[in-house]
Amino acid sequence: MSDAQVPIGSAVLGAGAPTLVATLPAADHASTMRAAHHAADAGAHALSSADPVAHTLAAAGKETGLPVIAYVTSTDDAERVADHADMLRIATGDPHLLRAAARTGRPILLERAPGTTMTSWLSAADLLADEGAPGVALGERGNDIGTILTLQNRSTRPIMLDPHTDPALLTAVSRAALGAGADGLFLNMDDAGTAALLLHDLTVTSALLSIRESPERNDAAPQSGPVPELTRLRQQLDVIDEQFVRLVARRHALATVIGEIKVRHRLPVRDLRREIQVLEHAKTLAGRLAVSPDTVSGIFNHLIDDAVTAQCAALPGRHAP
Ligand SMILES: O=C(O)C(=O)C[C@]1(C(=O)O)C=C[C@@H](O)C=C1
Numbered sequence: 001m002s003d004a005q006v007p008i009g010s011a012v013l014g015a016g017a018p019t020l021v022a023t024l025p026a027a028d029h030a031s032t033m034r035a036a037h038h039a040a041d042a043g044a045h046a047l048s049s050a051d052p053v054a055h056t057l058a059a060a061g062k063e064t065g066l067p068v069i070a071y072v073t074s075t076d077d078a079e080r081v082a083d084h085a086d087m088l089r090i091a092t093g094d095p096h097l098l099r100a101a102a103r104t105g106r107p108i109l110l111e112r113a114p115g116t117t118m119t120s121w122l123s124a125a126d127l128l129a130d131e132g133a134p135g136v137a138l139g140e141r142g143n144d145i146g147t148i149l150t151l152q153n154r155s156t157r158p159i160m161l162d163p164h165t166d167p168a169l170l171t172a173v174s175r176a177a178l179g180a181g182a183d184g185l186f187l188n189m190d191d192a193g194t195a196a197l198l199l200h201d202l203t204v205t206s207a208l209l210s211i212r213e214s215p216e217r218n219d220a221a222p223q224s225g226p227v228p229e230l231t232r233l234r235q236q237l238d239v240i241d242e243q244f245v246r247l248v249a250r251r252h253a254l255a256t257v258i259g260e261i262k263v264r265h266r267l268p269v270r271d272l273r274r275e276i277q278v279l280e281h282a283k284t285l286a287g288r289l290a291v292s293p294d295t296v297s298g299i300f301n302h303l304i305d306d307a308v309t310a311q312c313a314a315l316p317g318r319h320a321p
Pocket residue numbers: 255258259269270271272274275278303304305307308
């Protein structure tokens with residue numbers, strides 16, 4: 001693989017579709033796990049955290065199945081953090097730390113240290129690669145789209161932006177970064193609801209960007225070989241479909257547990273008021289995300305049927321509702 005692509009677990013930085021990394025809040029274990037699940041449900045591809053302690057982040061990665069990117073801040077810590085993370089994140093040009101991190105065998109995201117020139121930043125990235133890091137990506141914090149544009153001509157390594165900006169400008173900065181060629185973004189999950197909507201918005205944006213970037217978009221002539229932008233978009237659909245089926249499996253498992261509780265409390269399997277609530281909630285969200293409420297309620301009717309079937313199947317002595 002060239003240095004333009006860096007695999008981290010199930011994700012690949014620089015593979016075409018932008019990688020969206022959710023930054024989990026530095027909070028108690030339960031809140032961090034909740035934020036991680038929100039991020040996974042909303043379509044994040046990887047998890048990170050501003051908190052240098054890697055244990056909770058590693059647990060969140062295990063629970064959601066998403067790769068994790070963890071900060072290394074001292075030479076002594078490199079091995080320990082590498083044991084828990086799929087990628088190391090470094091925010092300094094200290095050559096001792098860079099060497100220690102490279103030798104762990106993990107891919108590395110090198111952020112530009114404050115006050116560092118672009119040349120020494122890129123040299124530090126080369127040092128990491130020379131010292132054996134299996135992949136090196138560049139990370140920029142802030143809202144400087146100019147850096148992303150300049151990097152297009154100076155480096156082939158993937159570029160990630162961690163936008164630090166007025167929340168009102170977050171979507172605009174994120175879209176501009178992707179338009180300028182960033183390979184991915186970090187998104188703060190402090191406000192899980194907003195972040196989930198932004199993740200959705202960016203998934204759509206990135207799909208649109210890959211259409212716009214295609215040189216063949218106006219070519220009406222019939223294609224004989226594979227059409228690149230179609231392949232790219234189908235790959236994105238494959239990822240979404242896989243996430244979707246995983247969510248269906250999680251819902252099914254939860255419904256089964258609910259079924260056991262109902263037996264213990266002698267409650268009926270069906271609760272029509274709850275079903276209406278579930279459907280209304282899904283349709284409202286569909287409206288907010290500009291998806292057809294009918295399509296969504298069709299899917300949810302199937303999901304509720306699946307839950308009812310699972311609960312009935314687990315009760316050999318009981319009859320279907
Ligand atoms: O909430 C419950 O009681 C469930 O069993 C879950 C569920 C659903 O799929 O959302 C399924 C059956 C009930 O009729 C109501 C809702």
